[in-house]
Amino acid sequence: MPTSIWTRHHVLSLADFTSAEYNTVLQTAASFREVLSRRTKKVPTLQGQVVANLFFEPSTRTRSSFELAAKRLSADTLNFAAATSSLTKGETILDTAKTYLAMGTDMMVIRHREAGVPQAIAAEMDRLGVRVGVLNAGDGQHEHPSQALLDLFTICTILDPDQPRLELLQGKKIAIVGDILHSRVARSNIWSLTASGAEVHLAAPPTLLPQLFAEFVSDDGRAGGAGEKPQIQNRKLFVHWTVEPALQDADFVMTLRLQKERMTQHLLPSLREYHHRFGITRDRLKLCQPNVKVLHPGPVNRGVEISSELMDNPQFSLISEQVTSGVAVRMALLYLMGSSKV
Structure with missing residues (x-):
């Protein structure tokens, strides 16, 4: 395991992650990836600890990945389902936590449809003076840190399978295409990828990517304009309302799901029109670098964000690798949080 000192008790956002922290996660995940390739895929590192998966909204990949990661580390797991919980009887979220x-929980993995819930629970744990770590597994339209870290790990292991590290992305061009407006995955990936020195290009219809994109983008489409947060300054972030400039010479393309469940207005003419203008296909990849790779955090709307043929093509698609990487990265996060002495 890496010898870097890890002092972060909660993982709620990537906005303040340091380069050292990113590399610690990447190196630790690489160690656990090797563990997962063995015949015996279990290690005793978190034996005796309890990980509670508190998912207040549906999830397949993230929830299963965290549960498997905890079990691979020999932790005991508790799984929460909102529909069959005391929330239906009026219990508050904080009382549930x-x-x-x-019950003796050491770490809580929390997903909620409202932004800020994991932060509120972490603040309550800190107020109570208990050493319970909180990991944000996706909150509203805010962030999804572990997904961005597994995306980062997937990309870095393509560039160097033996030593994935942040600096490998220096100077690379990465296009993020799709429903960026509603995507917590996009927000976390913006933080991680721009921290690596990569040039990140966002592309979506104007209704799914306003010119002034939340806290990230200035009037000229670059990050770090007047009035921006200091940590955003000097990062390479660009916005496009057509897909071609984003794809031109891109090394990696990340396409995002249209999150119809979060759309409160009619933001697209039709799914067919969206695919025609922004869907990722083999023909569109001709604009990219010859060895371009495609990612998607899932679940995928086949034939909408990405063609089925491209999704299933191992020459280009990293979607299966992302799922596999997810277990190793979440093992790394749970291990680092569980081992923290600060």
């Missing part, structure tokens, strides 16, 4: 605390 305190119930799991009383």
Whole structure:
């Protein structure tokens, strides 16, 4: 395992992650990837600890990945389902978290449709003076840190399978295409990829990518304009309302799901029109570098964000690798949080 000191007790956002922290996660995940390739895929590093998966909205990949990661580390797991919980009887979210605390939980993995819920639970744990780590598994339209870290790990292992590290992305061009407006994955990936020195290009219809994109983008389409947060300054982030400039000479393309469940207005003429203008296909990849790779955090709407033929093509698609990387990266996060002494 890497010898770097890890002092972060909660993982709620990537906005303040340092280069050293990114590299610690990448190196630790690489160690666990080797563990997962063995016949015996279990290690005793978190034996005796309890990980509670508190998912207040549906999930397949993230929830299963965290559960498997905890079990591979020999932790005990508790799984929460909102539909069959005391929330239906009026219990508050904080009281639910305190119930799991009383059961001896050491770490809580939290997903909620409202932004800020993991932060609120982390603040309550800190207020109570307990050493319970909180990991944000996706909150509203805010962030999804572990997904961005597994995307980063997937890309870095393509560039150097033996030593994935942040600096490998220096000077690379990465296009993020799709429903960026509603995507917590996009927000976390913007933080991680621009921190690596990569040039990140966002592309979507104007209704799914306003010119002034939340806290990230200035009037000229670059990050770090007047009034921007200091940590965003000097990062290479660009916005396009057509897909071709984003794809031109791109090394990696990340396409995002149209999140119809979060759309409160009619933001697209039709799914067919969206695919015609922004869908990622073999023909569109001709604009990219010859060895371009395609990512998608899932679940995928086949034939909308990406063609089925391209999704299933191992020459280009990293979608299966992302799922595999997810277990190793989430093992790394749980291990680092569980081993923290600060």
